[in-house]
Amino acid sequence: MATAAQNTTPRKLRVATTSLAGCFGCHMSLLDIDERIIDLAKLVEFDRSPINDIKHCGPCDIGIIEGAVCNAENVHVLHEFRANCKILIACGACAVNGGLPAQRNHLDVAEILKHVYGDLDGKPSAPNDPELPLLLDKVRPLNEVVRIDYFIPGCPPSGDTIWKYVTDLISGNNPRLSFELLRYD
Amino acid sequence: MPNLETAPSPQKLRRIAIDPVTRVEGHGKVTILLDEENKVHQVRLHIVEVRGFEKFIEGRPYWEVPVIVQRLCGICPVSHHVAAAKAMDIIAGYGTLPPAAEKLRRLMHYGQMVQSHALHFFHLASPDLLLGFDSDLTRRNIMGVLADFPEIAKQGVFMRKFGQEVIHHTAGKRIHGTGAIPGGMNKALTQEERDLLRNGVDQIVEWAIGSVRMIEKLHLTNPRFYNHFAEFGTNMMGLVRSDGAMDLYHGGLRATDAGKKIIFDHADYSQYDRMLQEGVKPWSYMKFPYIKSLGPEHGWYKVGPLARVQICDFIPSPEAESERKKMMAMGEGRPVHGTLFYHWARLIELLHAAEVIRDLLDDPEILGKDLMADKGPWRGEGVGVIEAPRGTLFHHYRVDKDDLVTFCNLIVSTTNNNQAMNEAIRAVALQYLDGCEITEGLLNHIEVAIRAYDPCLSCATHALGQMPLEVSLQDAAGAMVSRLCRNSDGAIV
Amino acid sequence: MTIERYITIDGEIVHFGAGQTILQAALAAGVFIPHLCFHPDFGPHASCKLCTVTVDGRNGSACATPAMPGQEVHSDTPELNARRRVLLQMLFVEGNHFCPGCAKSGNCKLQALGYELEMFNAHYAHFYPNRGLDASHPDILLDRNRCIMCELCVRASRDVDGKSVFALAGRGRASHLVINSPSGKLGETEFALSDKAAHVCPVGAIMPKRVGYSVPIGERQFDHDSLRQKVKKHTEWRSSGEERDGATKELVNGSVAVNSVKEG
Numbered sequence: 001m002a003t004a005a006q007n008t009t010p011r012k013l014r015v016a017t018t019s020l021a022g023c024f025g026c027h028m029s030l031l032d033i034d035e036r037i038i039d040l041a042k043l044v045e046f047d048r049s050p051i052n053d054i055k056h057c058g059p060c061d062i063g064i065i066e067g068a069v070c071n072a073e074n075v076h077v078l079h080e081f082r083a084n085c086k087i088l089i090a091c092g093a094c095a096v097n098g099g100l101p102a103q104r105n106h107l108d109v110a111e112i113l114k115h116v117y118g119d120l121d122g123k124p125s126a127p128n129d130p131e132l133p134l135l136l137d138k139v140r141p142l143n144e145v146v147r148i149d150y151f152i153p154g155c156p157p158s159g160d161t162i163w164k165y166v167t168d169l170i171s172g173n174n175p176r177l178s179f180e181l182l183r184y185d
Numbered sequence: 186m187p188n189l190e191t192a193p194s195p196q197k198l199r200r201i202a203i204d205p206v207t208r209v210e211g212h213g214k215v216t217i218l219l220d221e222e223n224k225v226h227q228v229r230l231h232i233v234e235v236r237g238f239e240k241f242i243e244g245r246p247y248w249e250v251p252v253i254v255q256r257l258c259g260i261c262p263v264s265h266h267v268a269a270a271k272a273m274d275i276i277a278g279y280g281t282l283p284p285a286a287e288k289l290r291r292l293m294h295y296g297q298m299v300q301s302h303a304l305h306f307f308h309l310a311s312p313d314l315l316l317g318f319d320s321d322l323t324r325r326n327i328m329g330v331l332a333d334f335p336e337i338a339k340q341g342v343f344m345r346k347f348g349q350e351v352i353h354h355t356a357g358k359r360i361h362g363t364g365a366i367p368g369g370m371n372k373a374l375t376q377e378e379r380d381l382l383r384n385g386v387d388q389i390v391e392w393a394i395g396s397v398r399m400i401e402k403l404h405l406t407n408p409r410f411y412n413h414f415a416e417f418g419t420n421m422m423g424l425v426r427s428d429g430a431m432d433l434y435h436g437g438l439r440a441t442d443a444g445k446k447i448i449f450d451h452a453d454y455s456q457y458d459r460m461l462q463e464g465v466k467p468w469s470y471m472k473f474p475y476i477k478s479l480g481p482e483h484g485w486y487k488v489g490p491l492a493r494v495q496i497c498d499f500i501p502s503p504e505a506e507s508e509r510k511k512m513m514a515m516g517e518g519r520p521v522h523g524t525l526f527y528h529w530a531r532l533i534e535l536l537h538a539a540e541v542i543r544d545l546l547d548d549p550e551i552l553g554k555d556l557m558a559d560k561g562p563w564r565g566e567g568v569g570v571i572e573a574p575r576g577t578l579f580h581h582y583r584v585d586k587d588d589l590v591t592f593c594n595l596i597v598s599t600t601n602n603n604q605a606m607n608e609a610i611r612a613v614a615l616q617y618l619d620g621c622e623i624t625e626g627l628l629n630h631i632e633v634a635i636r637a638y639d640p641c642l643s644c645a646t647h648a649l650g651q652m653p654l655e656v657s658l659q660d661a662a663g664a665m666v667s668r669l670c671r672n673s674d675g676a677i678v
Numbered sequence: 679m680t681i682e683r684y685i686t687i688d689g690e691i692v693h694f695g696a697g698q699t700i701l702q703a704a705l706a707a708g709v710f711i712p713h714l715c716f717h718p719d720f721g722p723h724a725s726c727k728l729c730t731v732t733v734d735g736r737n738g739s740a741c742a743t744p745a746m747p748g749q750e751v752h753s754d755t756p757e758l759n760a761r762r763r764v765l766l767q768m769l770f771v772e773g774n775h776f777c778p779g780c781a782k783s784g785n786c787k788l789q790a791l792g793y794e795l796e797m798f799n800a801h802y803a804h805f806y807p808n809r810g811l812d813a814s815h816p817d818i819l820l821d822r823n824r825c826i827m828c829e830l831c832v833r834a835s836r837d838v839d840g841k842s843v844f845a846l847a848g849r850g851r852a853s854h855l856v857i858n859s860p861s862g863k864l865g866e867t868e869f870a871l872s873d874k875a876a877h878v879c880p881v882g883a884i885m886p887k888r889v890g891y892s893v894p895i896g897e898r899q900f901d902h903d904s905l906r907q908k909v910k911k912h913t914e915w916r917s918s919g920e921e922r923d924g925a926t927k928e929l930v931n932g933s934v935a936v937n938s939v940k941e942g
Contacts, residue, residue, distance in 0.1 A: 021236055023643045024210045025259020025360045031308060032359055034346040035339065041328050051308060052326035053207050053629065073212075073233060093778050096799045097770070098806070100256045100779050103241040106808035112240050117465050129468035131216055131231050144803050151799035155778035156259060156360050179904045182793050184777035185361075185784065244811070245779075246819055248890040253779040277888070357895025361778065364894070372894035587813035587865075588887055 013061040013170060016047035016085060020074040021101050021139060022067025025156040026092035027051070030064075032159025043170055047084075060085045062169065066156070068094040068101055069140045073133035082146040087169065090142045091162065093155040093184065100155075102139040109135050150175065154183045189611040192218050192227035203628055206230075206635055208309040208326070210260045211599075211642025215610060215631055223621060225614045230607050230635060232471035232642055242593045247273050247584045248367055250593075254580070255361050257597070258643050260304065262361050263297035263352060264573030264598075267434075268580040270365035271569030276584050278561045279368040285553025286369040291434045292545045293355035293364055294571065298433060298538035299389065300348025301574035302490075302531050305639045306396070307341020310528060313633050314403060319626020337399070340392045344535070347382075347389045351542060354378040369557040376552060383546040390504065390543060393536035397508045400529045404515070412515065415524035415612040415634045418443030419605055420476060420486035421496050424572050427451065429498030431537065433572040440476060440486060441496050445520050448476060454570040457579055461596070471642075473603050474596060485604035488576025489638065490530035495520045502544070505537035524609050527637040573598045575641050599640045609634040685749040687711075687731075694745035701729050701740035704753075708913030710906040711753045712762050712791055714769075714880055715828035716741040720837065726769075726828060728762050728791065763795045770800040772851075774807065774823035775881075781890030782882030784898030788826060790905045809854065814865030817887055818876055825855050825883040835875035843869045855883070 019027060027050060033040065048057040057063070063085030069075055082088055093099040104112065113126035113135075142148050152165050161181040168175035192198060195218055204214035212234045218227035238257055242250060251269040255262035267290055274282070282290070312325045315334055324332070331338040349359045356362025357372060364370055404411040420443065424436035437451035438460065449460060463472040464481050475484030486492070495513070500506040512529050515521050545551055569580045576598035583592035613634045618627055684693045685700065687709050694703035699722060704711050714726040722742040729740040732752040740753070752758070769775075769788065777783045791797075809822035827846055832855075835843040843864070847856040859866035869875070871886060879885070895901065903911065 019212075019643075021234065023256050023259040023262075025256070025262065028259045028304070028360055031304065031345070032349060035342055037327070037342060038331060038339075041331060046326070046328065049326075050205075050207055050209075052328075053322045053632075055203075055205065055207065070236060071234060090799070093776075097776075098804060100238075100241075100253060100776055101236045102804070102806060103774070103776060103779075104237045105806040107237070107240060112237050113235075115240060116235075116237075125465060125467075127465065127467045127470050129231070131214070131229075131233070131468055132470060133233055135235060138806065141799070141804065143799065143801075148799075153798055155256065158359070177796070179793060179907075180902070182796065182798075184789055184792060185780070246811075246813065246887065246890070248888055249779055249781060252781075252891060256778060362895055363891045366891050367888075371892050372896075588819070589811075589813050 012045045013043065014047050014059070015044045015049075015062045015064065016057045016060045016081060017049040017051075017064040018057075018066075018077055018081065019050060020065060020067035020077060020095070020142075021070035022092065022094045022099075024050070024066070026066035026095075026162075029092075029154075029156040029159050030162055033163045034159065036163060043167075057081050057084045061087065062166070063088045064091050064166075065089065065095055065142060066092045068098045069136065069142065069145050070101060071133040071135050075136075075145060078142060078146055087149045088142075088146070089150045089152060089165075089169075090148045091152045092157060093153060095142045096151050096153050098139050098141045102141075105138045109137055152177075155185055157181075157183070187615075189225060189228045189614065190607070195227060198226055201623060201628070203631060206632055206642075208312070208632070209636055209640050209642060210258070211640065213635070213640070213642045215635070217614060217618070217631075219623070223619070223623060225611075225619045228607070228611045228614045228631075229468055230603075230610055232469045232603075234642075235470045239593045239595055242582075242590050245590055246588050247276060247582070247590055248588075250582065250590060251365055251367070252361075252363055254595070257595075258641050259360055260641060260643075261297060261301050261573050261575065261598075263293055263356065264571055264578050265580070265595075266356070266362075267294055267365050268569040268571040268573075268578050269582075270367060271435075271571065272567040272580045272582050273367035273569070274369075274558065275567030275569070276564055276582060277367045278563045279558040280561055282369055282558045283553065283555040284550045285373065286556045286558070288545055288548060288551050288553075289355055289370045289372075289374060289556070290365055292374070292542060292551065293352055294434050295538040295541045295545070296348045296351025296355065298348070298574055299393075299535060299542065300345045300352065301639075302535040302538070303341050303344035303348060305574070306528060306531060306535070307338060307345070310633075310636050310639075311337070311341070313629070313636065314400075314528065318629055318633055319624070322625055322629070325629070340396070344389055344392055344396075344539075347385055348538075350385075351382060354382065368560065371556070373554050373556060374551055379546055379552060382542070386539060386543045386546060390536070390539045393532070393539045394504055394508075397529070397532045397536055400532050401508075401511060404525075404529065408515070411525050412521070412523045415609040415616070415637075416522050417608055417612055418520075418522045419608070420448065420479070420484070421445075421492035421520070422476075422486045422488050422601070423493040423496050423577055424454070424570065425451070425497050426501075430501040431493055431497035431499070432501075433493075433534075433538070435571070438570075438577070439496050441520075443520065443522060445495065448478070454579070455568040457568065457570070457581070457596075463596070463600075469603070471600055471603050474601055475604070486601065487605040487638075488598055488601040489527065489574075490534050491521075491527045492576065493572060494530040494533055500533070500537050502537050502540035504540055505533050508533045508536060524612075524634050524637045527639070531639065575599055575639050576601050597641065599638070599642060602638050602640065606635055606638050606640060609638070681747050683745075683747055685745050685747070685751055687751045688754050692745075698745050699741055700731065700733065700743050700745050700749070700751055703745045704740065704751075705909060706913070708910045709753075710794075710909040711740050712794060712905075713741060714787060714791065714826065715830065717830055717833075717878055719874075719878075720830070720833045723829060723833070726765070726826075728765055730758065730761065732758065759795055762791075763797050764801075766792055766795060766797050767799075767801045769826050770797075771802045771804045772807070773805075773825065774809070780824065780882045781885060782824070784895065784901055785893070786882060786900075787880035787905070790900040793900065794905050805851075812857070812864045813887075814863040815867075815869060815887075816865070817871040818864065818869065819885050819887050820855075820857075820864050821883055821885070822855055823883075824881045826881055827853055827855065828880060830878040830880065831855075831875045831884055834878045835869070835873065838874040841868050841873065841875075843867045843873075843875060 356364035
């Protein structure tokens with residue numbers, strides 16, 4: 001009978017991903033690893049991610065989050081990830097510093113909604129169904145809400161950048177990015 | 186079909202949520218209200234996020250806009266990039282683009298068509314179609330397709346890669362590049378880049394033909410199911426060339442009813458706000474546009490591949506046109522409206538885009554170095570419209586004499602499909618869920634219907650428009666209590 | 679007896695000319711020391727503190743410390759780079775530096791230093807100040823969101839252009855760039871696109887209008903070479919006596935990177 005020590009195939013790492021207030025560009029960049037996705041499938045298995053149908057995050061080794069925090073639901077999802085992921089990575093400009101959506105931070109949310117959805121007989125007519133999460137007054141990067149272990153800047157970070165960063169992590173090294181791979185735009 | 190938008194007494198009903206809707210781009214959820222016998226009373230697709238791009242674009246200089254707005258969406262950034270650049274060409278007073286510049290923009294845009302359609306079909310939707318709507322949910326994803334259908338999955342991965350490389354060589358990077366600038370393009374294509382892409386494109390065309398044949402075969406295994414899944418007739422809208430051909434980069438607006446009878450044709454898209462109007466519903470941040478002359482009840486429509494393939498008179502590339510005829514034959518002379526036809530139409534467009542890329546690369550003008558149009562007098566206002574992968578995309582801006590944006594209105598493709606997607610999930614709920622024991626597989630049927638539209642919910646959630654807008658307040662019995670309209674110039678009537 | 683005029687920087691021998699500071703000597707020799715507020719055409723400002731080095735055991739600004747024979751200078755050390763990274767991070771959170779939407783991206787010295795010092799995020803809580811922009815000038819856009827208050831424009835306008843268009847006002851967090859005109863608007867001043875002050879901004883605060891993004895990705899200053907590599911290459915070009923097209927073009931464009939290695 002094989003013992004655990006004799007079993008040479010390492011356990012696949014479990015990875016969850018999500019997008020908060022982001023554009024999915026970072027997930028697209030993740031897919032820009034192109035055919036390396038076949039290699040990736042040998043190294044990791046996916047927990048919750050927009051590319052599969054798992055709706056909630058379970059215990060994971062690595063969580064990758066794109067997008068900033070802009071509403072109450074984003075906060076819940078971020079906490080779910082932090083509670084379940086041993087390593088949490090903020091991926092892309094929005095997750096790292098708020099990104100372009102943070103340009104709304106000097107605007108008043110109520111004014112924005114009024115401007116967009118209009119006023120009806122003095123009452124705001126912005127959508128207000130309980131199913132819709134409330135907007136936060138400011139868009140925040142992830143590390144202003146929970147502890148984040150690693151940051152990959154870029155809008156989006158390229159497929160090569162994400163690949164280098166994540167494979168460094170998977171192989172147990174401290175991730176480093178060469179000059180060509182580290183970009184803020 | 187009973188009205189499932191709003192249940193008369195929701196508090197007595199049981200709520201089921203699909204949250205988040207997955208294998209789509211962006212943030213959405215579906216709520217379903219059921220009674221004790223699992224009879225469906227209310228079904229809604231909620232768009233749960235707002236980001237306000239249109240608002241914070243105001244006050245920014247106009248040359249930044251094509252670069253900023255593409256951050257609306259990481260799947261179809263080129264659409265926003267090019268639509269904004271088209272509007273800025275007009276605003277800054279530029280004349281007709283030199284042939285090389287227009288062809289490079291087209292190349293970039295059709296490159297995006299290939300990558301976006303390949304991504305959507307292979308990475309996001311194919312797990313449902315190839316593995317089964319109610320197959321094991323832990324395998325119902327691209328990894329599962331890679332394991333069971335490695336060749337098909339790899340072709341999808343390589344087709345997407347090719348599209349991304351076309352974008353990379355025209356925009357400087359794969360996602361969120363800078364190729365289009367007001368008045369033209371900033372980068373010529375080198376001979377080396379042209380040859381590299383030209384060498385790859387024949388294989389892409391071949392795979393694209395194979396993909397269309399595959400979906401055709403799939404339809405024919407069970408035509409009753411594929412033809413009638415979430416089937417309901419709607420108006421359709423899209424751009425067409427002056428000769429009625431499909432053109433995804435430029436044209437006039439054509440809208441038809443469900444039977445393909447013309448509502449308006451070759452309409453100047455800069456007058457879009459005379460033809461379209463948007464409504465607001467309290468339960469979604471995404472607005473509900475409709476054709477003004479038909480009103481909100483009957484004026485909603487669908488856009489995107491299924492509309493475009495059917496409203497055009499022909500597709501101007503031979504392989505795609507021949508595949509189009511095969512799909513149209515399924516309707517026996519009438520347009521097809523089954524929701525799953527979206528995939529078929531999308532793959533026909535993928536094929537068309539690959540053919541167009543091949544022809545553009547064979548055109549010597551694509552290597553031209555004259556990339557900027559001549560500048561005439563300042564215009565200050567402009568509308569740029571393009572057929573994005575998901576449908577007609579409107580960008581409308583005004584810029585003041587100091588070069589700062591004072592007004593921005595975007596109607597993104599997915600917003601156009603808002604009502605149609607809601608109707609589709611209601612049709613599925615009635616067809617498959619009503620009175621049944623609700624299982625995960627059945628709920629996935631709802632998502633399958635949403636996915637067919639390839640919604641780009643990020644795009645939609647950024648849009649905070651200033652369209653002509655109608656807001657109405659209804660009492661509990663649904664009677665209108667109050668109504669307000671705002672024109673696109675902001676006047677309240 | 680002659681005194682050999684050289685210092686060592688991180689163990690490397692660097693010769694210096696009469697009156698040169700440590701930073702000037704280093705850049706002339708192709709040795710990179712991070713800096714932001716320094717420009718070869720102006721005297722030392724010593725406000726950004728990024729060029730802080732250890733000279734014979736004591737820390738000081740390389741831009742304001744005269745080179746003296748035999749000085750032992752340490753610059754590229756983990757301790758000093760960590761401090762520089764913190765300074766950068768504070769600059770990033772203090773303003774609104776959204777690289778993805780900025781036309782200076784790829785040509786921005788603040789960004790290039792971030793790459794150089796491997797800054798992965800800004801660490802501190804962002805201020806997201808509401809600073810606004812001034813588009814009143816027909817040819818030049820002033821975006822205060824991106825200003826890092828290095829005062830290069832202030833110095834250039836006062837000392838070279840003789841116009842004194844810019845000044846800093848306020849203190850601490852409230853510091854901001856002000857314009858010397860009755861309305862406080864740039865459009866009312868004599869400021870011109872040909873002014874030195876229009877071409878010294880290391881970030882995207884003062885930019886010519888209507889030309890944003892005309893240089894494609896891949897051809898921008900820092901797309902392929904880091905600041906460190908640029909300084910090294912420029913010195914090599916100069917010592918080979920070759921006039922490289924790239925170098926000339928960048929000088930004409932007012933490149934901060936290459937400008938800053940011109941002879942002081």
